[in-house]
Amino acid sequence: MSDEEPQTDGSGTGIVPPDDETPTWSERKERTQGLSRLTYEYFERARREDQDLRQESSYVERDVLAFPVWPHEMIRNLSLTAFFVGMTIFLAATLPPHLGPPANPNSTPAVILPDWYLYWSFGLLKLGPLNPELAILGGDTLMADRTYGVVANIVVVGIIAIVPFLNKGSARRPVEQPFWAAVGMAGFTFAWTISALSIKNLLPIDPHLLFDLTFLLPIIGGTLTYAILKSMQEGYMYDLNRRYYRLRPPK
């Protein structure tokens, strides 16, 4: 290990001491990798101050880099809480909610829909056209369309449950892992398109076109995301992001 190489776990000599050796702003500007270098120095300075504070305090040494709960986190949390409580009181006072007449249990509405956040599941029940008519069954389907829709729900929820095991989510921003960001955007788009499919009788669009778009748009969205993020990696910001990567505390 050479002395010139900065170590992010504190074992090396890459610490920038807060004294006369600290570069001035004009010196920082003259460096070629200005932003990434500045970021590095900032984190090193913060880490050094954190280390000094620990060594002179009576706290038990922990290898967790964070701000103390009191007062830093608590002041921030109280500010946020005060803001949202105040906003709730303001809105409740100025725009009190409408209390409509009770629902009539004797009349069935013409259009029956689940709540909007369940449209995706409702749309998965309408995948009948995808239910394959198998030649081995003499042109019959393996299961009824309604069973197929329920199985589609299980499959989609299963895929969503599997994704965290395939990708641990170590990237802090999408540009670090364009593929998984593209997978996320495809899933996000599919959530919207399948929700639109569930209310196809209310949308002013041809149902067959809507059905095709339901599966085409997620692919287009994912491909676009991947292309954009891959081209963003070429930009200068990615050097900065790689620097952040290296500055994370070691496991």
Add this chain to the structure above:
Amino acid sequence: MADEFIKGLAIAAGGGLIWMVLSGWYTTPGFEDAQLWGAIPEGLDAYGQAAIMLREVLAWFIILGVLAFWVVIPALEQLREASS
């Protein structure tokens, strides 16, 4: 750039909040009727007329403020960077 973004966002959120409250008071005939965008009622008192005027002012404040901070000022900065 981030400063300009948060200024535009603050104008949109803050102005939009007051606009929404005034619209809920004056231009919302009913819950199952037109909401926020309803017709301006006739025969308002002085407070009502002032509120309607403030609503108009806020609408233009949001449009012009967001345009200024998200479009015009960044475009001018880009132009200045490109020319220098």
